[in-house]
Amino acid sequence: xxxxxxxGKDNFxxxxxxxxxxxxxxxxxxxxxxxxxxxxxxxxxxxxxAKHGYGITYNAELTGVPVIDIYEDFQCPVCGQFExxxxxxxxxxxxxxxxxxxxxxxxxxxxxxxxAANAAACAADEGKFLDFHKLLxxxxxxxxxxxxxxxxxxxxxxSVGITSDKFATCVNKGKFADWVGNVATEGAKKNVNxxxxxxxxxxxxNRGNDYYxxxxxxxxxxxx
Amino acid sequence: MTxxxxxxxxxxxxxLGGVLLAAGLLKFQELDKSQMxxxxxxxxxxxxxxFMGIVLPFAEIGMGILLILGAxxxxxxxxxxxLMLAFSFGISWAWxxxxxxxxxxxxxxxxxxxxxxxxLPKLLRDLGLAVMGIYLFLLPQSKFALDKFxxxxxxxxxxxxxxx
Numbered sequence: 424x425x426x427x428x429x430x431g432k433d434n435f436x437x438x439x440x441x442x443x444x445x446x447x448x449x450x451x452x453x454x455x456x457x458x459x460x461x462x463x464x465x466x467x468x469x470x471x472x473a474k475h476g477y478g479i480t481y482n483a484e485l486t487g488v489p490v491i492d493i494y495e496d497f498q499c500p501v502c503g504q505f506e507x508x509x510x511x512x513x514x515x516x517x518x519x520x521x522x523x524x525x526x527x528x529x530x531x532x533x534x535x536x537x538x539a540a541n542a543a544a545c546a547a548d549e550g551k552f553l554d555f556h557k558l559l560x561x562x563x564x565x566x567x568x569x570x571x572x573x574x575x576x577x578x579x580x581x582s583v584g585i586t587s588d589k590f591a592t593c594v595n596k597g598k599f600a601d602w603v604g605n606v607a608t609e610g611a612k613k614n615v616n617x618x619x620x621x622x623x624x625x626x627x628x629n630r631g632n633d634y635y636x637x638x639x640x641x642x643x644x645x646x647x
Numbered sequence: 648m649t650x651x652x653x654x655x656x657x658x659x660x661x662x663l664g665g666v667l668l669a670a671g672l673l674k675f676q677e678l679d680k681s682q683m684x685x686x687x688x689x690x691x692x693x694x695x696x697x698f699m700g701i702v703l704p705f706a707e708i709g710m711g712i713l714l715i716l717g718a719x720x721x722x723x724x725x726x727x728x729x730l731m732l733a734f735s736f737g738i739s740w741a742w743x744x745x746x747x748x749x750x751x752x753x754x755x756x757x758x759x760x761x762x763x764x765x766x767l768p769k770l771l772r773d774l775g776l777a778v779m780g781i782y783l784f785l786l787p788q789s790k791f792a793l794d795k796f797x798x799x800x801x802x803x804x805x806x807x808x809x810x811x
Contacts, residue, residue, distance in 0.1 A: 455678065
């Protein structure tokens, strides 16, 4: 074939361009890959631990009860439906110490998912995670519409009785941003490909009605 | 026909390069979703799928830019064709196994409602793009490229001589 490349300086520009493009891509890729690793030095909110994939865990100390892992994204509308259908039941299981419940707040829907997950972790430090969790779903806006800015999320705290400046600082500074990343990384390792995803004793709940019908969900939990 | 070849090369470069660049940039916006999209094919081990979900958008952006500029057309054309054939395999695999997933080709991804996956158009698109990549590998000379070939000034005469 006749497309031998000419030697010498004629291809200098081309080689320079290739070098620059490949270099810039690598310079951006490597830190991104590193940032997706679990950060062991991340600030971790109350009730969360590496043992349960960094999820906010209730009744971690119980044995012989079902372990319910919930992977959710505060901006995901279907997660809102799940919360509306099963939220009260899950809270009653927590209050009556009938199950270990782990909330994994994923953030794949964008920046406001990260902000919401961080704010929820701040609320966990105030002992108000469940109230804040419910509040976010009840007031779920359109994805990344600006409604869940840090300033607004800090303001929401007042609706669930959080008045401390510490909470507002925590929300505005993104104190738990690395922790939010860890939750996402652990969820990815668990092969969670959509939200909500529920595991009961480590077994993924069948897609479909089990998520949205109280009796079916309850039966699945009680089967263990 | 020979006069057309560098123009076909240009169209192939801009189409394949444009698609790669757009797909890469969209995935780059939501890397968690990109990882999820690769996992949802159930083709690669989870850890490797998560790695590919991050590497792919960067590779696509780099390849797209180079193809649009016409730098290293032959090699990137081949790499693009291999990538498109890999995507075609993935889509066929998902289809054959009856998975209901969004290919995540342009961002997004993960499971979708059963029956709404619509694999055929995506498969045909990726195969068409693979053909363009193979064309660029075989005939990398094209208009307005940074690549300089020995025959660049008179490609028409040279090409026609080859064919005689």
